[in-house]
Amino acid sequence: MAETGTYVYAVGRHLDEEVLSSLEGVGGTPVRTIGHRDLTAVVSTVDLEEFGESALRENLENLGWVEKTARRHDEVVRRAAAITTALAPFRLVTIYRSDDAARDRIEELYDDLVVALDRIDRRSEWSVKVYSQAPSKPAAPVTEGSSSGVAYLERRRAEIRGRQAATMDQQMLADQLFWDLVPGAAATRRLAPQDQRLTGRRETMSLNATFLVDDDRSTDFFQLVDELRGRYPSFDIEVNGPWPPYSFAVLEKP
Amino acid sequence: MTEPTISSRRAGMDRYGFASAAPRPEGLADILERVLDKGIIIAGDIRVNLLDIELLTVKIRLLVVSVDKAMEMGIDWWTRDPMLSGDEQELADENRKLRERIKELESDSG
Known part of the structure; x- marks a missing residue:
């Protein structure tokens, strides 16, 4: 992979990385987690050749690609949701330049994410x-x-x-x-x-x-x-x- | 009385239906409706305005439950739609097919 990004599926509480790491993410790479305070982001690394801006613009017009990606996204979200009581899914193709960039964004939105998680808990x-x-x-x-x-x-x-x-x-x-x-x-x-x-x-x-x-x-x-x-x-x-x-x-x- | 298509009778860990390897019944439309329109919507570094994507905003709402099922049902008009397939197929051909389909539907409900 030349250039990569960090694809965020969801943010939740009390997520166990081990359970999720056996999962394959949207680009075929393994699912990981990034911890930030009491929150955990479910992520995977994606190749920007497939998930970069111009590639996405093209891929999103291709129904086969959209279906494959949406189903994979949904499955990762479901798996994560199944092992916690509060998980907030992110919209399809929310991608950051790096784990740090994703973490910064989560910190920025921390209070709002907590409110959202409280609302959907259990x-x-x-x-x-x-x-x-x-x-x-x-x-x-x-x-x-x-x-x-x-x-x-x-x-x-x-x-x-x-x-x-x-x-x-x-x-x-x-x-x-x-x-x-x-x-x-x-x-x-x-x-x-x-x-x-x-x-x-x-x-x-x-x-x-x-x-x-x-x-x-x-x-x-x-x-x-x-x-x-x-x-x-x-x-x-x-x-x-x-x-x-x-x-x-x-x-x-x- | 039909039971809801639930996996909730199973408790705990597998409440989203992952106890079995059975494929989930959700259609593509139901998934897209949620993963595209809903969820936490915040800007990523990779910026693609989903509203600019014709497929997603207009056409997807008309697509059939799933690609496979649609194919099974013989509905494959999007494969001929240059906007959807990326192929430069003549629109005239597609229009003709759609007109035939409409006629068929009209006579069905006649």
């Missing part, structure tokens, strides 16, 4: 996606003279209006479901519903939300979800997790 993220059955087609009204152009247009308009109303109803219902879940979580965020091409499902995603749930209250959270499945039969509710608290590891001020 908590995990759960993703909740809600799918609506495609609104059923309203029965075509049988009208006299339905062969005429005017009647056809009227029928089309009614159909469209009906579909729009059904979609709006589903959206309002999904919002209501979201608020019903809120009491089960310590914090929550809504993400943009994913496109059907993304989900590979025919149903529309009406809600894409994520919840920060106390680890010792996760059973209650699932119970709440099950209750809501009964209360909202027109929805398919998909729960996925636990995720390391990506969506809730945020700094108050950037």
Whole structure:
């Protein structure tokens, strides 16, 4: 490796380097840790030929590279999160010139990182996606003279209006479901519903939300979800997790 | 009633699903949504504005669950997208495919 950088995956407390050092990082080099005060940064050394500015600009346009890197990043974060109660993941491709430069940045943000870690301590993220059955087609009204152009247009308009109303109803219902879940979580965020091409499902995603749930209250959270499945039969509710608290590891001020 | 896809029933060390070697079910979109948009966002020394990356800001949101799965499903339009594959393939070809796909979808939901 000619020029190298220090890639930071996450910062946490009480991380055991030995457990992590068997892991391979994003560039294929082993994962290490850097200690700073009571915090530990999970890092690995990367080759700037692959992770330098111009290389990244190119690599990030390549889906294969992005997928490989994102999955590896996520796996390292998960492994680290699994051995501590408080881990704040960093965004993909956060890279410093050296370990010292990374350490300086952590010192600079120390107080904010501690606040972020306190917020997610002993908590995990759960993703909740809600799918609506495609609104059923309203029965075509049988009208006299339905062969005429005017009647056809009227029928089309009614159909469209009906579909729009059904979609709006589903959206309002999904919002209501979201608020019903809120009491089960310590914090929550809504993400943009994913496109059907993304989900590979025919149903529309009406809600894409994520919840920060106390680890010792996760059973209650699932119970709440099950209750809501009964209360909202027109929805398919998909729960996925636990995720390391990506969506809730945020700094108050950037 | 479906069980959530959880690994949380296992406690402690492996709460993120690492007791087994089974591949994790999370789709690429779910991962990208988190590793790109969320987490501690602070400037590194290597500065790449992710918002400048077309793939990440626009296209990724439309991509299918995972590349492999998409390929399995026969969805591979991005491999022909010069923006995504780096190859200079004619957009016309891609447009034609997309139009066909739309027609297909429309007749499906017809």
